[in-house]
Amino acid sequence: MAYVASNAASLLEGSGVDPIQVDRDVREHRLDPTVFARYYELVLSLQRGQRDEAQRLYREIADRSRGAAAFAVLPFGERDFGPEAERYQRWLSPGQTGSGLVRAPVKEDWAAFSAGVPAALALIAAADSDLAAELRSCVVRIVGASDNPEGPRSFGGASSFMLWGAVFLNVALHRTRTEIAAGLVHESAHQVLFALSCREPVVANALDARFASPLRRDPRPIIGVYHATFVCARMGYAFRAMLAGACGLARDERADLGDQLDKARADFAKGFVTLQESGHLTDLGRRLLDEAAASLEVD
Incomplete structure (x- = not known):
């Protein structure tokens, strides 16, 4: 926020927002996902020279950053989200037109x-307590939708990325604790x-190049392949930990997790090969990919 405030001072002057305070609040507090959405809307309005719109968004960011956002599990829809429902729809599928990706759950x-x-989070x-803590640190809203x-x-x-902290899951596909746990680890x-x-x-x-992805039927940009491969590793690691831990798994749960572990490893291997052959990895990208492979014990 400090960078935006200093580089757009002429447009934000008169907003009534203390730039030092809002920067401190954003850094110190656990934020509602719509704060991130408003940040991107603020940047776009500044680029367009829309002074009034930028100042309104800046004030809303300041107001919503004063305290820590509470963790919540909510059904998607206007009853619980109010006018924010439209903002969630817009940033879940940026650039898409129509009625949105999701609807209120059945x-x-x-x-x-x-x-x-709750059973999935407990599982x-x-x-793995560290994995659970990591999930809690990243996720503020678990949203059920159809x-x-x-x-x-x-x-x-x-x-x-524009709604960081929000995870949406299809409630029809995530009914049991293992299904929900898998979805939470994935997202x-x-x-x-x-x-x-x-x-x-x-x-x-280059962003316009397309490659086969382990999780999508349609060819994806390499960043999409990287995300899918990273996700497969995290899921495989979680399934392995569930099978190895004292999780009180029923026989059918254990069999299902074993199948999912095999699939996660196979999908990771596909993505890993694509990234090795076609990915121009940065030092960070190489390190994270190597760590992901190690977590699955893949050479």
Whole structure:
């Protein structure tokens, strides 16, 4: 925030915001995901020279950064999100038009999902306390939603750098504690990589080049392949920890996690090969990829 305030002082002057205080609050507090969304909206409004809009967003960022955001598990929709629902839709799929990626969850599916989240978090904590702490440090909102049949693509889970701290899961696909745990590890891994690479990129490939991804049918830019590969490693590590820990797994849970571990390892291997052959990795990207491989015991 200090950088923005100093470089756009002429447009932000008169907003009534103390730039030193808002910078301190942003650094010190656990933030609501919409603070990050407003930051990107602020930057865009400054680039367009929209003084009034920029000052309004700057004041809203200051107001919403004064205290720490509380962790919450919520169903998506206007009842719980109010006018912020539109902002979430917009930044979950930037550049997309239409009615949005997600919709309010089906009541019965939401009931199973909301009841299963505490058990899923407990399962992750029993498997690996550090992994659970990392998830809690990154995720502020766990949002249950249903797929929007009119959306830009199908939805199983979603997160966005512009909504850092929010994880969306499809409640119809995440009903049991192991399904929810897998979804949380998957989406929180994106959040972790967003944070680790916020100052330095992990790849230097051209953005218009496309490659096969281990998690998507459509060809993806190399950063998408990197994210998918990193996510596979995190999921595989979590499944291995659940199987090895004192997690009280039922026989069917153990069998399912074993299958998911095998798939995560196979998918990681596919992404790893693509990154080795085609990725222009930075030093950070190479280090994180090597650490990911080591976590799965992959050479």
